[in-house]
Amino acid sequence: MDRRLLMLALGMFAMGTDSFVVAGILPSVAASLNTSVSLAGQMVTVYALTVAVLAPVMAAVGGGWPRKPLLVAALGIFVLGNAINALASDLNTVLVGRAVAGLGAAMFSPTALGIAAALVAPERRGRALATVTAGLAGATALGAPLGTFIGGFGSWRTTLWFVAALGLVTMIGVGVLLRSVPQPPRVTLRERFAPVRDIRIALTLLTTLFAFGGFLMVYNYSSLVFDRVTGGDERTLAALFLFWGVAATLGNLLAGRLVDRFESRTIIVAALAIAIGNFCLLPWTSAHPVTAVLALLVWGCCGWGLIVPQQHRLVKTAPQVAPLLMALNNTALYAGIACSSVLGGVVIVVIDQHYLSLVGAALIAVAFVLAEAAYAFIVLRARQAAPAALAQGS
CATH class of the missing domain: 1.20.1250.20 (MFS general substrate transporter like domains)
Structure with missing residues (x-):
């Protein structure tokens, strides 16, 4: 298996874990920040909505940017967002951190899928896309349970440091393994x-x-x-x-x-x-x-x-x-x-x-x-x- 595709899959795994792991720590977040579980649940909303809205926007805006620096920057923003979450002392700061992490995910996901298609021959593109997308599904099987389990022994902040660490490992891996990537044609938002x-x-x-x-x-x-x-x-x-x-x-x-x-x-x-x-x-x-x-x-x-x-x-x-x-x-x-x-x-x-x-x-x-x-x-x-x-x- 191409190590570059596996590294991109790890990035998708980190993004998916950040999305799904929050469900397991909501009661702890609510108790820690003196808010309701319903309001704490907006951590999921802010992250997911940021990704949903900004993913096609960032794909269009960043269409002409070099691929590798864009991925590294996306992962850096993702790590920063989760660090803000882990250090936050109130719900508003947590939601800001979730938006920042969502921006990183919005920059990373479409770029990673585009690179996966560019790294292989046309007849293997489907499998390459499946490999990278498998990271998202794997987050439900391993990332979310593991993150919730870690939070059970430490705190919800430990869980978010775990997610930040996943992003950091991916950022280093992308920087080392991913070399020149063909520049795709720019596609406008329209x-x-x-x-x-x-x-x-x-x-x-x-x-x-x-x-x-x-x-x-x-x-x-x-x-x-x-x-x-x-x-x-x-x-x-x-x-x-x-x-x-x-x-x-x-x-x-x-x-x-x-x-x-x-x-x-x-x-x-x-x-x-x-x-x-x-x-x-x-x-x-x-x-x-x-x-x-x-x-x-x-x-x-x-x-x-x-x-x-x-x-x-x-x-x-x-x-x-x-x-x-x-x-x-x-x-x-x-x-x-x-x-x-x-x-x-x-x-x-x-x-x-x-x-x-x-x-x-x-x-x-x-x-x-x-x-x-x-x-x-x-x-x-x-x-x-x-x-x-x-x-x-x-």
Whole structure:
């Protein structure tokens, strides 16, 4: 395996860990800063929203900058943001630190994916992109549980120093291993969002937004949803996260194999339908250790198993702008995280925290409808194109 790709994957691992590990330390942050868990949950919102909004902006603005210095600068900003978080004494400073870290992630992620595609031959680009993206999925399997576990022994500040250390190691590795990288053609912000005008692509991206809004709303406040099993112990919560993360990684790998054998629609529909049922039962399954673990396994497998067929659908729809669509899908995912954190923070004030998953199920149901609408337009466009292709061929 190319060590340069592995180093880029480690960077994505750090970015993903920073996004997902906060869910496990929210009660500690809230207690330490004398605020509510709902307000502390905006740590997730600020980071995710910064990444979602600024990733395409920074990709366009920094399109003409040298690749290696841009990556090193991005990682330096990411480390700085987490250092601010770890040293903060009030929630406002924490949120500023989260925005700074999000800016670093917004600069790093699209650049890393572009470099991954440039480092290999065209026939290997898919595998290169998958390798780098695997760092994000791996953050759920290892980074978030490990960070939560570390926080259980130390404090939430220790967890954020751990994330900063991951960013620092990646920054050093990129500086040493990554040499000359071909400069990509500059893409303006308007050109970057041009594919969204295609209804098929817009609906597919909205599917990602609503699906992960539902999936990660519960994850962001999992310390409250699963409190009957964990008893408030962060180490027990970390163990539950480990089951979820392993299932997420396996679901991602399994989806990669299934999408080569079956239509993307089959996998998308199955994953969303099963997830809706699982979340509807979660208010009761989350009360007992065995059923909670089973629910987490199903949740992880369906949730992260959705990414591959979604990416496959996007690439098949517009293969000529595939890397751009990957970046937009990533933006939709982070936008879902940001929105879910805000909505979840409001919901747990209004209803019992153990019923939060029902709202998540409703969002996933919307994603199901959007996914089917996208498929209907894909079929319609194919039927319209067929007569034109036949006429041109004759």
